[in-house]
Amino acid sequence: MKIVRYGPEGHERPGVLDAQERIRDLSGLLIDIDPQALGRGLGSSLAAIDVELLPRVEGMHRLGAPLARPGKIVAIGLNYTDHAVEAGQPVPQEPVIFMKAPSTLSGPYDDVPKPRNAEKMDWEVELGIVIGAECRSVPQERALDHVFGYVVVNDLSDRAFQLERGGQWDKGKNFDRFCPVGPYLVTADEVENVQALDIWLAVDGQRVQDSNTGRMIFDCRHIVSYVSQFMTLLPGDLITTGTPAGVGLGMRPPRYLEGGEVLELGITGLGSQKYTITA
Template identity: 50%
Template structure:
C-alpha cells in the first residue's frame, strides 16, 4: 500500500493511492497516518478495503509528510562506503547515529528554507524506515517485523553548521524544512528487498546522486536491531539510513544550494520529491 497525507499544512488528512494511481481519502477509516495507525492489525484492515468505495480526491493537492506525530527522527551517517570516502571520513565500525529535530519534517514538495547565515546548504537522498511496532532489544532476525514501511527522505544539511561550528552534527541537520518525507509511506509488503532500490537526486538539470541501497554498510534490519539496544523505538518513529555519493560537499569544487534552485529526488518504488530552495531573508 501507498499511504500518504494530503491537504494544507497542519490540516492534512490520511489517504491512499489506488491501483490506478488515484488518491483516495482514508478519513472514514483512520484519523491520520501516525503511530496509532501503523500497527500490523490496522494496516491489515486498510489492506482489505475495496479502495474503489473510498472518496476520490481531486488533484492536484498539497502532499504533506507521509507520517505525523513522529516521536524520534533518527539518522545514520556515513552508511555508504563511497559517500564516506567523498566526505573524507572513515567507514564506521558501528552505525554513526544522530538526530534531526522533528520540527524539521516537511512535505515532499514543500520549499526548503535556506537558513539565516547559511553558507553550505547541501542535499542527501535517503531511504527512511518507518517503525510500526514498539521495539526494544530486537534481534536482527526479527527486526523487519517492527517495520511498517519505507519512504523517501531528503536529509537536507547545512555543512558549515554541521562540521565547522563544534562537533555536534544535529545543528546542521535540524533546521526547519530539513526533513522532507514522502510522498508515500510504502508498506513493507510492497518492498520485499529494500537492499536493491535505485536512488537518485538532481539539482536543477544536473544529476549528482545515482546510487542503490545495496551499497549500504549497515542494512535496515541491523539498524533497527542496533538502535533498539540503546533506546526503544516507537510506532511512527522515522530512521533515515544514509546517502550514496554525490552530495554537494563531495564535488570538486563543492557545490551548495542557493536561492531559486530546484531539488528533485526519488527512490525506486517509493516516489519522487521536488523542492524549491527559498532564502530565509525573502520570508522575513
C-alpha cells in the same frame, strides 16, 4: 499500499492511492497517519479495506509528509563507503547515529527555505524506515518484522553548522523543513527487496547522486536491530538510513545550495520529490 496525507499544511487528511494512483480518502476510518494509528495496528486495518470502495478525492491537492508527528527521527551517518570517502571520514565500524527533530518534516513538493545564516547547505537523498511495532534489542533476523513501510527522505544539512561550529552534528541537521519526506509511505509488503532499490538526486536537472540501497554498509535489518539496542523504537518512529556519494561537500571544489536551485530526488517504487530552495 501507498499511503498519503493530502491538503493544506497543518490540515492534512489521510488517504491512500488506488490502482490508478488517484487519492482515496481514509478520514472516515482514522484521524491521521501518526504514531497512534500505527500503534493500533494500521497495517492490519488497511489490509482489510477495499480501496476502490473508498471515497475518491477529486481535483489536485498538495501532498504533505505521509507520516505525522513521529516521536523521533533517528538518522544514520556515513552508511555508504563512497560517501564516507568523499566526506574525508573513516568508514565506520558501527552505525553512526544522530537525531533530527520532528519539526524538520516537510512535504515532498514544499519549497525549502535556506536558513538565514546557512553557509554550506547540502543535499542527501536517503531511504527512510517507518517503524510499525514497538521493539527493543530486537535480533537482526526479526528486525524487519517491526517495519511498517518505507519512504523517500532528503536529509538536508548545513555543513558549516554540522562540522565547523562545535558540538555534534545536530546543529546542521535541524532547521525547519530540513527533512522532506514522501510523496507516499509504501507498506513493507509492497517492497520485495529493500536492499535493491535505485536511489538518486538531481540539482537543476543534473544528476549528482546515483546509487542503489544494496551498497549500504549496514543494511536495514542491521540498522533497526542496532538502534533498538540504545532506544526503544515505537510505532511511527522514522529512521533515515544514510546517503550515497554525490553530495555538495564531496565535490571539488565543494558545491553548496545558494537559493533558487530545484532539487529532484527519488527511490525505485517509493516515488520522487521536487522543490525549490528559496533564498
